[in-house]
Amino acid sequence: MLFHVRMNVSLPASMPADDAAKLKADEKALAQRLQEQGKWRHLWRIAGQYANVSIFDVDSVDELHALLTSLPLFPYMQIEVMPLCRHPSSIRSDDR
Amino acid sequence: MLFHVRMNVSLPASMPADDAAKLKADEKALAQRLQEQGKWRHLWRIAGQYANVSIFDVDSVDELHALLTSLPLFPYMQIEVMPLCRHPSSIRSDDR
Amino acid sequence: MLFHVRMNVSLPASMPADDAAKLKADEKALAQRLQEQGKWRHLWRIAGQYANVSIFDVDSVDELHALLTSLPLFPYMQIEVMPLCRHPSSIRSDDR
Amino acid sequence: MLFHVRMNVSLPASMPADDAAKLKADEKALAQRLQEQGKWRHLWRIAGQYANVSIFDVDSVDELHALLTSLPLFPYMQIEVMPLCRHPSSIRSDDR
Amino acid sequence: MLFHVRMNVSLPASMPADDAAKLKADEKALAQRLQEQGKWRHLWRIAGQYANVSIFDVDSVDELHALLTSLPLFPYMQIEVMPLCRHPSSIRSDDR
Amino acid sequence: MLFHVRMNVSLPASMPADDAAKLKADEKALAQRLQEQGKWRHLWRIAGQYANVSIFDVDSVDELHALLTSLPLFPYMQIEVMPLCRHPSSIRSDDR
Amino acid sequence: MLFHVRMNVSLPASMPADDAAKLKADEKALAQRLQEQGKWRHLWRIAGQYANVSIFDVDSVDELHALLTSLPLFPYMQIEVMPLCRHPSSIRSDDR
Amino acid sequence: MLFHVRMNVSLPASMPADDAAKLKADEKALAQRLQEQGKWRHLWRIAGQYANVSIFDVDSVDELHALLTSLPLFPYMQIEVMPLCRHPSSIRSDDR
Amino acid sequence: MLFHVRMNVSLPASMPADDAAKLKADEKALAQRLQEQGKWRHLWRIAGQYANVSIFDVDSVDELHALLTSLPLFPYMQIEVMPLCRHPSSIRSDDR
Amino acid sequence: MLFHVRMNVSLPASMPADDAAKLKADEKALAQRLQEQGKWRHLWRIAGQYANVSIFDVDSVDELHALLTSLPLFPYMQIEVMPLCRHPSSIRSDDR
Numbered sequence: 001m002l003f004h005v006r007m008n009v010s011l012p013a014s015m016p017a018d019d020a021a022k023l024k025a026d027e028k029a030l031a032q033r034l035q036e037q038g039k040w041r042h043l044w045r046i047a048g049q050y051a052n053v054s055i056f057d058v059d060s061v062d063e064l065h066a067l068l069t070s071l072p073l074f075p076y077m078q079i080e081v082m083p084l085c086r087h088p089s090s091i092r093s094d095d096r
Numbered sequence: 097m098l099f100h101v102r103m104n105v106s107l108p109a110s111m112p113a114d115d116a117a118k119l120k121a122d123e124k125a126l127a128q129r130l131q132e133q134g135k136w137r138h139l140w141r142i143a144g145q146y147a148n149v150s151i152f153d154v155d156s157v158d159e160l161h162a163l164l165t166s167l168p169l170f171p172y173m174q175i176e177v178m179p180l181c182r183h184p185s186s187i188r189s190d191d192r
Numbered sequence: 193m194l195f196h197v198r199m200n201v202s203l204p205a206s207m208p209a210d211d212a213a214k215l216k217a218d219e220k221a222l223a224q225r226l227q228e229q230g231k232w233r234h235l236w237r238i239a240g241q242y243a244n245v246s247i248f249d250v251d252s253v254d255e256l257h258a259l260l261t262s263l264p265l266f267p268y269m270q271i272e273v274m275p276l277c278r279h280p281s282s283i284r285s286d287d288r
Numbered sequence: 289m290l291f292h293v294r295m296n297v298s299l300p301a302s303m304p305a306d307d308a309a310k311l312k313a314d315e316k317a318l319a320q321r322l323q324e325q326g327k328w329r330h331l332w333r334i335a336g337q338y339a340n341v342s343i344f345d346v347d348s349v350d351e352l353h354a355l356l357t358s359l360p361l362f363p364y365m366q367i368e369v370m371p372l373c374r375h376p377s378s379i380r381s382d383d384r
Numbered sequence: 385m386l387f388h389v390r391m392n393v394s395l396p397a398s399m400p401a402d403d404a405a406k407l408k409a410d411e412k413a414l415a416q417r418l419q420e421q422g423k424w425r426h427l428w429r430i431a432g433q434y435a436n437v438s439i440f441d442v443d444s445v446d447e448l449h450a451l452l453t454s455l456p457l458f459p460y461m462q463i464e465v466m467p468l469c470r471h472p473s474s475i476r477s478d479d480r
Numbered sequence: 481m482l483f484h485v486r487m488n489v490s491l492p493a494s495m496p497a498d499d500a501a502k503l504k505a506d507e508k509a510l511a512q513r514l515q516e517q518g519k520w521r522h523l524w525r526i527a528g529q530y531a532n533v534s535i536f537d538v539d540s541v542d543e544l545h546a547l548l549t550s551l552p553l554f555p556y557m558q559i560e561v562m563p564l565c566r567h568p569s570s571i572r573s574d575d576r
Numbered sequence: 577m578l579f580h581v582r583m584n585v586s587l588p589a590s591m592p593a594d595d596a597a598k599l600k601a602d603e604k605a606l607a608q609r610l611q612e613q614g615k616w617r618h619l620w621r622i623a624g625q626y627a628n629v630s631i632f633d634v635d636s637v638d639e640l641h642a643l644l645t646s647l648p649l650f651p652y653m654q655i656e657v658m659p660l661c662r663h664p665s666s667i668r669s670d671d672r
Numbered sequence: 673m674l675f676h677v678r679m680n681v682s683l684p685a686s687m688p689a690d691d692a693a694k695l696k697a698d699e700k701a702l703a704q705r706l707q708e709q710g711k712w713r714h715l716w717r718i719a720g721q722y723a724n725v726s727i728f729d730v731d732s733v734d735e736l737h738a739l740l741t742s743l744p745l746f747p748y749m750q751i752e753v754m755p756l757c758r759h760p761s762s763i764r765s766d767d768r
Numbered sequence: 769m770l771f772h773v774r775m776n777v778s779l780p781a782s783m784p785a786d787d788a789a790k791l792k793a794d795e796k797a798l799a800q801r802l803q804e805q806g807k808w809r810h811l812w813r814i815a816g817q818y819a820n821v822s823i824f825d826v827d828s829v830d831e832l833h834a835l836l837t838s839l840p841l842f843p844y845m846q847i848e849v850m851p852l853c854r855h856p857s858s859i860r861s862d863d864r
Numbered sequence: 865m866l867f868h869v870r871m872n873v874s875l876p877a878s879m880p881a882d883d884a885a886k887l888k889a890d891e892k893a894l895a896q897r898l899q900e901q902g903k904w905r906h907l908w909r910i911a912g913q914y915a916n917v918s919i920f921d922v923d924s925v926d927e928l929h930a931l932l933t934s935l936p937l938f939p940y941m942q943i944e945v946m947p948l949c950r951h952p953s954s955i956r957s958d959d960r
Contacts, residue, residue: 001253002140003275004149005336012301013876013939031185042151042191044098044180047929048869048943052183053100055138061193061275065335075301079336083195083253083275084140087148089127095138097925099947101816108781109204109267143257144197144271157865157947161815171781175816179867179925179947194332196341205396205459223377234343234383236290236372239449240389240463244375245292247330276332279340281319287330289445291467293528300493349385349467353527363493367528371387371445371467386524388533397588397651415569426535426575428482428564431641432581432655436567437484439522468524471532473511479522481637483659485720492685541577541659545719555685559720563579563637563659578716580725589780589843607761618727618767620674620756623833624773624847628759629676631714660716663724665703671714673829675851677912684877733769733851737911747877751912755771755829755851770908772917799953810919810959812866812948820951821868823906852908855916857895863906 001057002041002096003064004082008051011076026072039067041096055084057096097153098137098192099160100178104147107172122168135163137192151180153192193249194233194288195256196274200243203268218264231259233288247276249288289345290329290384291352292370296339299364314360327355329384343372345384385441386425386480387448388466392435395460410456423451425480439468441480481537482521482576483544484562488531491556506552519547521576535564537576577633578617578672579640580658584627587652602648615643617672631660633672673729674713674768675736676754680723683748698744711739713768727756729768769825770809770864771832772850776819779844794840807835809864823852825864865921866905866960867928868946872915875940890936903931905960919948921960 011020034040042055058064068079086095107116130136138151154160164175182191203212226232234247250256260271278287299308322328330343346352356367374383395404418424426439442448452463470479491500514520522535538544548559566575587596610616618631634640644655662671683692706712714727730736740751758767779788802808810823826832836847854863875884898904906919922928932943950959 003253003335004140004142013878014301028185032187035187043183043186044100044191045183045929046100047179047181047867047925048932048945053178053180060277061195061335062277064275065277065333068336081275081336082149083143083256083273084149085143085252085254085257087139087141089124090139091128091131095140099815099925109206110781141257143195143253144260144273156949157815157867158949160947161813161949164816177816177947179928179945181924181926181929196332196334205398220377224379227379235375235378236292236383237375237449238292239371239373239387239445240452240465245370245372274341275335276341277335279331279333281316282331283320283323287332291445291527302493348469349387349527350469352467353469353525356528369467369528371448371465373444373446373449388524388526397590412569416571419571427567427570428484428575429567429641430484431563431565431579431637432644432657437562437564466533467527468533469527471523471525473508474523475512475515479524483637483719494685540661541579541719542661544659545661545717548720561659561720563640563657565636565638565641580716580718589782604761608763611763619759619762620676620767621759621833622676623755623757623771623829624836624849629754629756658725659719660725661719663715663717665700666715667704667707671716675829675911686877732853733771733911734853736851737853737909740912753851753912755832755849757828757830757833772908772910796953800955803955811951811954812868812959813951814868815947815949821946821948850917851911852917853911855907855909857892858907859896859899863908 001059002084003056003058004084005054005056005064005068006051006080006082007054007073008049008078009073009076010050010078023072023076030071034067039063055096097155098180099152099154100180101150101152101160101164102147102176102178103150103169104145104174105169105172106146106174119168119172126167130163135159151192193251194276195248195250196276197246197248197256197260198243198272198274199246199265200241200270201265201268202242202270215264215268222263226259231255247288289347290372291344291346292372293342293344293352293356294334294339294368294370295342295361296337296366297361297364298338298366311360311364318359322355327351343384385443386468387440387442388468389438389440389448389452390435390464390466391438391457392433392462393457393460394434394462407456407460414455418451423447439480481539482564483536483538484564485534485536485544485548486531486560486562487534487553488529488558489553489556490530490558503552503556510551514547519543535576577635578660579632579634580660581630581632581640581644582627582656582658583630583649584625584654585649585652586626586654599648599652606647610643615639631672673731674756675728675730676756677726677728677736677740678723678752678754679726679745680721680750681745681748682722682750695744695748702743706739711735727768769827770852771824771826772852773822773824773832773836774819774848774850775822775841776817776846777841777844778818778846791840791844798839802835807831823864865923866948867920867922868948869918869920869928869932870915870944870946871918871937872913872942873937873940874914874942887936887940894935898931903927919960 031040031043035043039056039058040054041057044053046053056064056067068074127136127139131139135152135154136150137153140149142149152160152163164170223232223235227235231248231250232246233249236245238245248256260266319328319331323331327345328342329345332341334341344352356362415424415427419427423440423442424438425441428437430437440448452458511520511523515523519536519538520534521537524533526533536544536547548554607616607619611619615632615634616630617633620629622629632640644650703712703715707715711728711730712726713729716725718725728736728739740746799808799811803811807824807826808822809825812821814821824832824835836842895904895907899907903920903922904918905921908917910917920928932938
């Protein structure tokens with residue numbers, strides 16, 4: 001099942017640079033692992049913003065929530081989830 | 097170049113059923129042609145809404161606008177475009 | 193899987209009373225069938241509004257979308273879907 | 289009487305981890321006690337957010353307010369309350 | 385129990401003047417009956433708008449909904465309900 | 481003249497508990513004095529929120545503003561004022 | 577007492593040109609009479625919009641409402657009222 | 673040329689009282705000088721808010737921006753500017 | 769003086785195609801004349817929308833309003849005006 | 865390709881004046897270099913706000929994002945990007 005996820009990141013100005021760098025590195029490592037597993041199907045930067053649009057491919061809403069809350073940047077993100085389904089005009093039976 | 101496009105469709109209640117059916121069939125035919133050409137990369141239905149989220153892959157903003165305004169349902173859609181770019185944590189150099 | 197669905201109904205003032213009555217009767221019949229099947233778990237009226245809050249229990253987003261778009265009032269409703277999951281403080285493993 | 293309650297939680301970044309853990313444990317204990325008493329009928333996590341949708345079953349608005357303001361996380365929550373009533377298409381005389 | 389109700393009225397421009405006058409007269413008659421019964425405690429016009437702020441005093445949310453949907457203008461109103469309770473700084477144990 | 485006033489209170493998390501308690505006590509004392517004088521006609525808590533809906537009965541807008549800005553919590557409140565007038569369907573010539 | 581009033585006008589596309597012209601002429605005549613009486617202190621067009629910002633100087637909210645609802649364009653306007661008072665930095669005791 | 677300017681002021685809670693008093697005194701002195709010069713034509717307090725509605729009379733947008741940014745409270749204000757022009761129903765050729 | 773103008777066009781579905789074509793042709797002719805005169809400095813289409821962003825260069829707000837309201841599509845447009853001024857980091861003394 | 869970019873700047877009140885001055889000087893230097901290269905085609909101040917409207921002329925969305933995120937003030941700005949294209953009524957084939 002596919003979910004459209006938008007994440008807006010906002011780190012507090014007072015966070016030490018090292019902490020921020022560590023968080024981002026951990027976030028990147030996990031994001032890449034989830035992409036390799038096919039859970040995080042697409043990951044795009046929104047131009048001009050510290051934000052992304054992502055497509056997740058999971059077996060359940062519980063799995064989606066577990067993945068999102070495991071992200072190191074989760075406490076600093078505003079997240080919006082939109083469930084997607086097959087579009088009748090799609091040429092793919094499974095547009096992932 | 098990738099663009100995130102959200103289309104909300106709203107046909108007037110007064111439109112004759114045949115006209116609506118014709119419009120939708122034409123829309124579907126063109127949508128599928130554009131998908132086959134690789135211009136319309138992804139097309140998902142938003143659950144519970146007469147709306148979609150799409151990813152377009154075009155050479156320029158002018159091309160994007162020409163494609164969108166050529167859609168038979170264009171006069172009945174509210175469209176929002178968001179330019180996307182490569183995310184530094186993506187595992188793909190070209191996530192289409 | 194549970195989904196929180198809010199439906200706001202808005203029938204055009206020009207719809208003949210008989211058509212509206214027929215639509216509502218059909219909607220009620222289907223709504224009750226879906227409740228009996230356990231797909232439509234809860235259905236509450238929002239006080240003072242021609243609107244409801246519902247909880248759907250489905251196997252997939254595609255199933256949810258198919259159910260919602262099969263509702264006779266679907267063309268006259270604005271629908272918002274929010275995916276739910278288990279809350280860590282819930283006393284039920286399966287709060288339906 | 290049923291009330292639909294949405295709670296968005298936002299702990300200040302500066303709160304010491306121990307204080308946060310204590311608050312959450314207290315919140316969980318009280319939430320579970322209220323569920324066991326049947327006052328807090330449903331409690332669901334909204335996917336991707338530190339937020340919940342709940343259904344409360346109380347005798348009065350005053351009781352509802354007393355319950356909500358007794359929650360340890362109350363000072364850190366934005367809460368919206370929506371009164372619910374029986375839906376004419378519900379198959380239950382008392383959909384709790 | 386007290387509920388704060390805001391009603392915005394919007395009659396379609398195409399409604400014949402006689403129908404509108406009849407609706408308003410019926411609405412007024414019922415509104416006054418409910419005030420005399422003490423159900424509709426306060427009724428104020430919002431300056432410059434075809435809208436009112438009202439305070440209802442009812443035994444349950446179901447009763448409130450029944451009253452509101454019985455209003456002749458109900459199909460032409462946008463209604464928002466907000467449950468009220470005793471304020472700790474009020475000098476009245478029962479501020480109606 | 482009547483004015484509908486909504487006050488949302490938001491004390492900074494960093495305010496010492498004693499200061500907050502003092503502010504609230506002073507606010508309560510003044511609120512009660514104004515109620516006794518008939519200036520602050522109604523004062524209701526909005527369920528689930530640190531907010532109130534109030535009805536003020538004053539001789540002028542200047543008097544209203546003087547009262548509101550004299551409140552100890554004024555610097556911590558977001559206030560919205562809506563002028564009210566007699567509703568033609570009210571059964572009272574003076575619904576205070 | 578001064579009130580800041582914003583009026584947005586929206587005539588239905590289906591209104592015959594003569595009716596619209598008559599409405600506007602009547603509106604203008606009354607607007608000018610009220611200006612001459614000093615009730616309608618200022619009347620400015622908002623650039624690029626069929627809308628105005630006005631300052632009314634009235635003895636009560638009831639008078640303000642009576643004036644606004646007597647305007648021929650009232651049924652076609654969305655109106656927002658904001659009560660004004662003396663600013664402590666104003667050089668005028670009575671800035672009308 | 674006239675511009676409608678709304679200023680919402682928000683001083684940080686951490687600002688020392690003396691600094692705030694100094695800022696406000698400087699702001700008042702400059703506001704009064706600009707009023708005496710006829711640049712700041714009107715200045716009204718919005719009831720219940722630390723905000724004002726003002727009318728500026730300047731020769732150009734650049735002059736308006738220079739005046740606004742010279743205000744001592746400028747860094748603490750959210751400002752919205754709306755260009756005004758003569759209203760065809762105004763009885764004044766120059767309603768300042 | 770420069771003004772940033774956003775125009776959203778919305779023709780009623782019921783407008784005959786010939787009328788719409790005539791309106792658009794007249795609009796285009798006037799838009800081009802104003803561009804040639806240097807009054808309408810820039811005119812860009814917003815991708816995916818029947819809307820434009822424009823830069824006008826006029827001597828006064830009154831002139832701007834006269835130009836905008838003279839546009840044949842004016843009754844069918846929602847227009848927002850934002851006054852611009854020289855940016856201190858611009859390399860041009862006069863960025864038109 | 866042209867992009868319409870709006871930047872709202874918000875420096876934290878706690879930033880030392882020297883740091884702010886340094887940031888602004890660096891921002892100005894880079895902004896001017898990008899203008900000289902023709903990448904940053906227009907840069908206007910929005911009257912009354914610490915904000916600008918800009919037109920960027922870039923070869924791709926990736927280039928646009930790289931430019932915007934290289935700005936020293938980027939961490940303190942809220943940025944909105946809107947893709948532009950040729951307007952059919954423009955008198956220029958290339959309105960930059």
